[in-house]
Amino acid sequence: MAEVFFWCAALLLLHTYFFYPLCLVAIDGVAQAFYNLRSTRAAKRERESKTGLVPSVSLVVAAYNEASCIQQKLENSLALDYPAHRFEVLIGSDGSTDGTDERVKQCPDTRVRLSAAARAGKTTVLNRCIPMAMGDIIVLSDANTMIEPEAIQALVRHFEDPEVGAVCGKLRLYNPTKKDYEESAYWNYESLIKFYEGKRGSVVGANGGLYAIRRTLFTQLPPSTIVDDFVIPLRILEQGYKVVYEAEAVAHEETTEDYGKEFGRRARIAAGNFQSLKMVPGLLLPTAGFPAFAFWSHKLLRWCAPALMAVALLANLFLLDSVFYRLTLFSQAMFYALAYLGKAGVLKGTGKRIASVAYYFVTMNLAIVVGFWRFLRNAQKAAWDRTARPAA
CATH class of the missing domain: 3.90.550.10 (Spore Coat Polysaccharide Biosynthesis Protein SpsA; Chain A)
Known part of the structure; x- marks a missing residue:
């Protein structure tokens, strides 16, 4: 059961962040191929539009x-x-x-x-x-x-x-x-x-x-x-x-x-x-x-990402009898450690940029959790607050 939860969470996360964009690219490639086959008529329609x-x-x-x-x-x-x-x-x-x-x-x-x-x-x-x-x-x-x-x-x-x-x-x-x-x-x-x-x-x-x-x-x-x-x-x-x-x-x-x-x-x-x-x-x-x-x-799967990340991590803890799952747990731990280093700002160069992206990703998902809690409590007001900017 832990393995089922792990892979469901992992695949849904992979879909929303990686597979879905790849699907869009693939669909566009097929559509472009059909467009090329009808290029003469399509060009005529474009001129007439x-x-x-x-x-x-x-x-x-x-x-x-x-x-x-x-x-x-x-x-x-x-x-x-x-x-x-x-x-x-x-x-x-x-x-x-x-x-x-x-x-x-x-x-x-x-x-x-x-x-x-x-x-x-x-x-x-x-x-x-x-x-x-x-x-x-x-x-x-x-x-x-x-x-x-x-x-x-x-x-x-x-x-x-x-x-x-x-x-x-x-x-x-x-x-x-x-x-x-x-x-x-x-x-x-x-x-x-x-x-x-x-x-x-x-x-x-x-x-x-x-x-x-x-x-x-x-x-x-x-x-x-x-x-x-x-x-x-x-x-x-x-x-x-x-x-x-x-x-x-x-x-x-x-x-x-x-x-x-x-x-x-x-x-x-x-x-x-x-x-x-x-x-x-x-x-x-x-x-x-x-x-x-x-x-x-x-959108919907992105909003579920914090829960999916938690499920993947917790389920992984019950699968440590396999070398593969020990590696996946290590990878998750390293990612969160990288996010912490991004917050601390102790790295330089490329490492700093990668850590900053990891930190941004984690905080973005923490904000989703906070936003969901506000939604449940109906605590988020509609009126927006002005963001402070330099004087013109």
Whole structure:
């Protein structure tokens, strides 16, 4: 029985972190082969799809006490390469008290609008702002996220396909003081998975830094929703529309040096992830097809990873009569020891980078445990706290 538990846990972990990405690559390879066989007709369809239509776009930004960066955000938004008469910036202030609203009001560009109300959480801001937006396409972004000039056009061009309901952009994280910030390796890995999921029209969730949706597909979220940027695309996917990924739509966001706040952010996201299950029940069913496979493989099994890691370790302790299982136990012990060394920061060079990744992986899964506990106790508030950033 211990052997069954060990291998079930090990294979599920391997599937969510390794086999699933390999499946995506293999599926893409087969699909590409069929596409090549139909290349002539496909090229004709591609030529005919360029209609030249320019849909109206509203960039919606939820902001809470962002006076230190809101001016930079406005300048960045107004410099985006998109026809001015088809573009607006809508700032939804969630009860800001630091002068954010005043700075937005001082912007002379008529494309900028402010919607201010008492603090109630980001979801309430989106529920208010998205229906009042003028654009057919809603681009959602964070106040501290800077978007590259061509990103909006790269996102919008996908909506020529009526089956596309949402497009996820590429968020590049950077740390001004640490060149090899450990989250970047994991983030690049996640971006690669999104890239291949996007080819199947089934990106499982977006990042709040940059993504676009059809305004008509937005449905009001419960005010208690914690991870809106996860739930909104999933609801669109559940409706039968494609959610794709655009690697050329790039935005940049600075990470925080405060590991305590970063752990809290991960735990908050984890609580929101568990909460989201009741909001997209259709994606849990096999009848949803590939989106259900992606949801289970990429997300649900990841959320179960802490339990699977514990099961693999405990089951391994009952299998020490075999040399093979003694080696697997040793490997697990070495991995956790490496994570501890990553926390201590005693290694140098390549060893330090590997240990940092191990530490990041372990703390990420600990945050899932904390988030699950908050979810069970209904202790995670929906309103988000502003992350401290340098003054502009």
